[in-house]
Amino acid sequence: xxxxxxxxxxxxxxxxxxxxxxxxxxxxxxxxxxxxxxxxxxxxxxxxxxxxxxxxxxxxxxxxxxxxxxxxxxxxxxxxxxxxxxxxxxxxxxxxxxxxxxxxxxxxxxxxxxxxxxxxxxxxxxxxxxxxxxxxxxxxxxxxxxxxxxxxxxxxxxxxxxxxxxxxxxxxxxxxxxxxxxxxxxxxxxxxxxxxxxxxxxxxxxxxxxxxxxxxxxxxxxxxxxxxxxxxxxxxxxxxxxxxxxxxxxxxxxxxxxxxxxxxxxxxxxxxxxxxxxxxxxxxxxxxxxxxxxxxxxxxxxxxxxxxxxxxxxxxxxxxxxxxxxxxxxxxxxxxxxxxxxxxxxxxxxxxxxxxxxxxxxxxxxxxxxxxxxxxxxxxxxxxxxxxxxxxxxxxxxxxxxxxxxxxxxxxxxxxxxxxxxxxx
Numbered sequence: 001x002x003x004x005x006x007x008x009x010x011x012x013x014x015x016x017x018x019x020x021x022x023x024x025x026x027x028x029x030x031x032x033x034x035x036x037x038x039x040x041x042x043x044x045x046x047x048x049x050x051x052x053x054x055x056x057x058x059x060x061x062x063x064x065x066x067x068x069x070x071x072x073x074x075x076x077x078x079x080x081x082x083x084x085x086x087x088x089x090x091x092x093x094x095x096x097x098x099x100x101x102x103x104x105x106x107x108x109x110x111x112x113x114x115x116x117x118x119x120x121x122x123x124x125x126x127x128x129x130x131x132x133x134x135x136x137x138x139x140x141x142x143x144x145x146x147x148x149x150x151x152x153x154x155x156x157x158x159x160x161x162x163x164x165x166x167x168x169x170x171x172x173x174x175x176x177x178x179x180x181x182x183x184x185x186x187x188x189x190x191x192x193x194x195x196x197x198x199x200x201x202x203x204x205x206x207x208x209x210x211x212x213x214x215x216x217x218x219x220x221x222x223x224x225x226x227x228x229x230x231x232x233x234x235x236x237x238x239x240x241x242x243x244x245x246x247x248x249x250x251x252x253x254x255x256x257x258x259x260x261x262x263x264x265x266x267x268x269x270x271x272x273x274x275x276x277x278x279x280x281x282x283x284x285x286x287x288x289x290x291x292x293x294x295x296x297x298x299x300x301x302x303x304x305x306x307x308x309x310x311x312x313x314x315x316x317x318x319x320x321x322x323x324x325x326x327x328x329x330x331x332x333x334x335x336x337x338x339x340x341x342x343x344x345x346x347x348x349x350x351x352x353x354x355x356x357x358x359x360x361x362x363x364x365x366x367x368x369x370x371x372x373x374x375x376x377x378x379x380x381x382x383x384x385x386x387x388x389x390x391x392x393x394x395x396x397x398x399x400x401x402x403x404x405x406x407x408x409x410x411x412x413x414x415x416x417x418x419x420x421x422x423x424x425x
Contacts, residue, residue: 101283139414276302
């Protein structure tokens with residue numbers, strides 16, 4: 001019996017060591033070429049962002065809005081059309097009078113210039129909306145990219161863990177048959193294997209959802225692609241001075257500033273409408289009774305006695321005040337969100353650094369000691385398996401910290417309107 005158990009224990013130990021070496025290897029900067037198939041496409045972060053900026057339907061809608069506002073700008077610069085009027089007095093041919101004239105309204109008080117200025121501000125706002133959406137799409141793609149990259153690594157770790165658990169269960173079963181351990185040890189090994197199998201199924205489900213989110217952010221159907229990138233390339237935490245210097249350049253703040261300017265321009269439009277336009281008339285009149293033609297010249301001036309557009313002016317001024325209040329809200333919101341994103345980035349970065357420098361090496365050392373102890377007969381196989389699970393849990397936590405750091409950096413770039421992309425290939 002002893003001659004059977006010792007070779008079996010040595011074989012299990014070698015398998016555990018090989019699986020440990022595979023599961024604890026550092027995260028590669030790029031996925032291996034063997035991971036891709038003939039129908040898969042290697043996708044880098046820069047490529048994903050480029051596809052999104054070219055195909056995302058939200059950006060297409062924002063571009064169409066710019067074209068529409070540009071049409072409104074063209075219309076704002078048009079002048080009033082002249083009018084052709086015909087007037088006949090009396091129906092009897094001998095005494096009737098016929099008048100034909102052209103009436104040309106003439107805009108005064110800067111109405112046209114005010115309309116053009118308001119349309120220009122609306123065009124600036126539409127372009128700002130497109131810029132803001134571009135930053136939002138870029139952040140969504142970066143977040144989805146690194147989430148999927150982290151989940152792919154978690155799948156690989158879970159698959160390695162499951163392979164080791166299966167071998168552990170088989171080894172425990174053989175040791176039970178050899179009479180070396182209690183059947184309870186085999187039951188624990190089977191339970192541990194089932195738990196890891198469930199975890200692997202959950203991670204694979206998350207992988208499908210993350211792949212769908214990345215495809216949606218890119219604005220294209222779900223495809224078969226292999227990501228190429230590095231989670232370990234951590235983004236830099238900006239200083240508070242750099243952070244505050246970018247507050248006024250944030251897309252939401254800039255958009256609110258443009259809205260204030262647009263509302264001011266609309267107020268000027270309404271003020272210019274307090275007085276009506278002058279209409280000049282020029283024509284000819286034919287009097288059949290006296291048998292002669294007469295020139296007709298007219299001037300129409302509206303009298304602003306009752307309607308001086310005072311209601312619309314008041315509404316425009318109050319909306320201008322509202323836009324200023326919304327600007328103040330946007331400034332406070334950007335400051336709060338940016339500081340929170342920076343703190344998340346700093347915390348996640350510190351967590352990932354600590355895990356890589358302290359936790360992962362310690363977990364690796366504990367696993368090495370447990371496997372060596374198992375080889376010498378000082379520890380049970382389940383103790384070695386528990387050390388392996390601890391190591392795998394530490395690596396999973398490390399991957400989550402890396403993904404959260406990338407997510408926080410993407411949020412910070414979106415809030416401040418920065419185009420930097422960490423880990424870009």
